[in-house]
Amino acid sequence: MEILTIITPFLLVLSAIIIFLFLRSKRRISARVSVIATLVTFFLSLVMLGYYVVAGHSQVVHIGIHWGSIWLDPLSLIMWVFVSGISLLVHMYSVRYMVEEPNYTRFFALLDLMTAIILFMVSAADLVTLLVAWFLVGVVLYFLLGHDTNRPAAGRYAFWTQITYRAGDLPLWFAAFVLIKTYHSISLPVIFAQIQINPDLHAFWGLSIPELVGFLLAFAAFARSAQFLLHGWLPYTMDGPTPVSALMHAGIVNAGGFLFNRFAPVFEYAGGALHMAFIVGLVTAIIGSAMMLIQNDVKRSLGYSTMGQMGFMVMECGVGAFPLAIFHLIAHGFFKGSMFLSAGNVIGEARAHDGVPPDSIYTAIVERRPAKPSRLPWLAAAALTILVPVAVLSLSHFFVSSELLYEQGVIILLFFGWVTGAQALFATHKMTHTNPWRLMGGILESFVLVVIGYTLISHYFGSFLYPHGISQKLYAAASINAFVFDALVIFLAFLFVGGWALTFFADSSGWWDRVDKGRWRGAYLSMYALLSRELYVNDLYARLTRLLLVFSHRLNILLRWC
Amino acid sequence: MNTLIWIMAGTLLPWFPLSWIFNKLIASAPGFWAQALAILVFPQLGLLLLIHSGAWQALPVGPDPDLRVVALFTAVFYAFRAASTREVQVWARLMTTSGLALTWLLHGQNLDPLILQSVALSWSIPGALMLVWAGLLKQRMGGAYLGLTGGLATVLPRLSALVTLTALAASATPIFPNFFILLHVVKALPLLWIPGGLLVLLLWGWAVGRFLQDLLFGIYRGELLEDLTVGGTWLGGLVLGLFAVGGIFWGAHG
CATH class of the missing domain: 1.20.1420 (A middle domain of Talin 1)
Structure with missing residues (x-):
């Protein structure tokens, strides 16, 4: 198994070297070598994950004397399978997608190298290996992102x-x-x-x-x-x-x-x-x-x-x-x-279909849909919106592991799930439909499936990743004062419910339009402008960089470039 | 006599402000081969002078705060200046000066003289190679200024590849030995001084990023240029490859 551990990441290093040195002009062969090497890496990762599931113990494999060790624990193995899986998909997609690009073979060599480096990074058992791999990810990514050297923008970004x-x-x-x-x-x-x-x-x-x-x-x-x-x-x-x-x-x-x-x-x-x-x-x-x-x-x-x-x-x-x-x-x-x-x-699809919003007369006459679809009664919608996510989330966690419900971290995630679930249901209620109960039922069904899936997977996945119960200690480390936490949760719950109620009544009664008279639109546009300029963060960095470069240039002139 | 030794050593194994003379001396050497040779030999002479005069051994055990400040300042100062430089020769000199200054941080550790000389050589080799590539660029383009013509990767792919790899070696990229030397140097600093050492790494990243951007990207609109020969490329690649193997060896033996 130690041999396999060493072969797995080094296989892609080897394929990158072979492509760089010997296959630079052989486009099809280099792509094949690259894809096959990634496929084998993915297969070996799966084998080792399977071996861990059967044998059930982690191990550290030393390649070098001082550094260069690989830690085969659940985290590394899961990441190996994930990274090599994603990389395999990207490799297969690139075979045809990149075929008309110059430097096709270099692209595959870099892709192999990048995958190998990530494999080393996620499995590093010592700090030097981690630093080396962490550093090299940035370097290789630079050349992958700047693959098309004819475009100055590619180099800039x-x-x-x-x-x-x-x-x-x-x-x-x-x-x-x-x-x-x-x-x-x-x-x-x-x-x-x-x-x-x-x-x-x-x-x-x-x-x-x-x-x-x-x-x-x-x-x-x-x-x-x-x-x-x-x-x-x-x-x-x-x-x-x-x-x-x-x-x-x-x-x-x-x-x-x-x-x-x-x-x-x-x-x-x-x-x-x-x-x-x-x-x-x-x-x-x-x-x-x-x-x-x-x-x-x-x-x-x-x-x-x-x-x-x-x-x-x-x-x-x-x-x-x-x-x-x-x-x-x-x-x-x-x-x-x-x-x-x-x-x-x-x-391509967007170019074929313009996506113009439907017109009610057109949908009624040409598409033969009813012109006046209906909504759920507001009380039923409010009850469903607020109560169903709470019930589903709490029960699913209770059945999996009841003590989890006492952890602040889980409560925050539940709260978050409740807000997003309720928001989805609220948005569904605002949609008009010929059969609103069916629409709401479909959304609820999806919600229940997602929540149960998430609860089961996250719980058993957590037990697999941290078999010695570190998870509970991490929840404890992230906790704050219980009174402050409870007060915050209650306050935020009222804030969200109040917000939904206000939006609902403002929308349905037209009250907001009467009060606002377009004043909010100015603030809305300002916010839009701010976000469209990305909050000026990049502009700020660009300005700062320019200032530093001017200072550096003046120093060089002052010292006559010596 | 002792002061004179320190001044000469500070000139040959540069720290600011004597680093100005070091740079001036290299820049005034006739031709790029002479400049490359000078950047390899001067720091070795400086170290030999320090070791054989006993000045290096006379330093107290443990780090000397004044020397540490001067060495770190020189490394940061020259890395910062390299960031705005587009002339390949100047860039090579400034980056090498920045790296060589870090050798001073190894004082007081009772290291073998051979190790010290290897450390200095590790900073000098990428500098010397870059000066050679700059000379070859100058022969083809009339100058080695990257601000005027971008996109050399398309027109001079082999030479650009060697320049790129050398720039990465000069900025302490793994698996070149400079990376492991930098690890060793920063580890030797007291905890509160480590951010200063890491600032050098950030500035090198900035300098090399700007350098590669000017070198590789854009559309070349000048005359057709003759690239480096295949044999020359293999030779350059071999030197860089051996340098990288040296890095693996250095790293393996900590």
Whole structure:
């Protein structure tokens, strides 16, 4: 099994080297070599995951003397299967999609190299291997995003990605040095074992070692997963080839969630860092989703959707639901990968059908649909909207594991599920339909299926990832004062219900239009302008960069370039 | 006598402000081969002077705060200046100066002189290679300024590939030895000084990102250029490959 462990990531390194050195002019053969190598890697990953399920124990395999060790634990194995699976899809798609592009063979070699590096990154058992792989992901991604060198925009946005990644590397390096200097080891299992023995070692600024490292790791994760203020690069990665966008949005951008999970034993003692992650994730989710809604470009819209999803993922880590974040990143990876790879078809479809909203007279006469569809009675709709999600979510968690309902992190996720579920039902109620009960029934059925699926999968997935019960400790670490928490939940519940009620009555009675008289429209347009300029974050960075470059240039002139 | 040794050593293994003389000396060497040779030899001479005069060994065990400030400042200052540089020769000199300054941070660790010389050589090799590539670019284009013509990846693919790999080596990209040396150097710093060391890494990333953007991207609109020969490319690639193998060896033996 040790041989297989070493072969799995190195197979793709080997195929990249073969393509680079010997198959540069042989387009078809290089694509075949690349796809076959990825297929074998995926198969080997599955075999090793299967072996773990049967044998049931983790192991560390050493390749080098000082560094270069691979940790075969549930997290690594799940990530190996996920990464090689996504990569296989991207490889197969690229065979025809990229066929008319120049540097076809180089593209496949880089794709192989990128997959191999990610495999090393997710399975690194020591800090040096992790730093090497983490660093190289940024470098190889730069060349993949800048595949088309004839387009200056591709180079510009590849550079944005590279510099944001480099900025995010620094806290990870700092965290690594803090751990190495404190525990005198680069081995992650050794460091985690020592943290369990003595978690209260003091660092500085009143922080313990796990707290300091937790904050630093969170910052590193924010840069990789495009959290607010470090997100500007993500929507612009669309300038790279579509398969790279798919790999980027389905796999690479999820590195933040992986980092939280890899260092879960540190975060057990870093509650402050988890609280920060929750706030940053929440802000990112809201801003990413808001920006997604105002885009008129399919791929840009998907880019901001990824930003919003990454916000949710980091938020899940912030409440202590680490396994859920991994489940989320896998589900989002496949979902977003398929969205990107089918974006071209969607654009083609949009060109064929103009998408003009239907006219009521046209639908009544030509399409023979009733002109006056009906809605549910408002009381029935309100009851369904508010009560059904609560009942479904609570019961599903209660039947799976009743003690989970006492964890603050689970309550937040339940609350979140309730708000989104209720919002979906509320929006459904606003839709007119010939058979509103059937429409609402369909939505409820989907909701129940999604919730039960999520509850079962996240619970059993959590037990698989963390068989020694770390999950409960992470929930405890993310908790705050019980009274403040309860007050906050009650306040937010009233706020949301009040908001829905206000919207409903304002809509149905026309009261808002009479009171507002168009004044709100100015504020609405200002908000739209602000979001369409991406809150001026990128402009601010561009201005700052220009100032620094001018200063650097003047220094060079002053010192005569010596 | 001791002061004179320190001044000469600071010029050859540069720290600011003596690094200005180091750069001036290299820039004034006749031809790119002489410049490449100078950037390889000067730091070695500086180290030999320090070691054989006993000045290096005379430093107290443990880090000297003044020397640390000067070395870190030089590394940060030159990396910052490299970010706005589009002339390949100047970029190579500034980046090498920034890297070489970090060698001073290894004082007080009782390291073997051979290791110190290897460290200095690791910063010098990418600098020397880049000066050679800059000379070859100058022969073909009349200058090695990247601000005027972009898109060299299309017109000079082989030479651009070597320049790109050398730029990555100069900015401490794994698996080149500089990466592992940087790890060692930053690890040697006290905890509160580590952000200063990491700032160098960020500035190198910025400098190399801008450099590659100017080199590779855009549509080339100049005259047709003759690329490097296949043999020359293999030779350059072999040197860089051996340098990378050196990195793996260095990393493996910590």
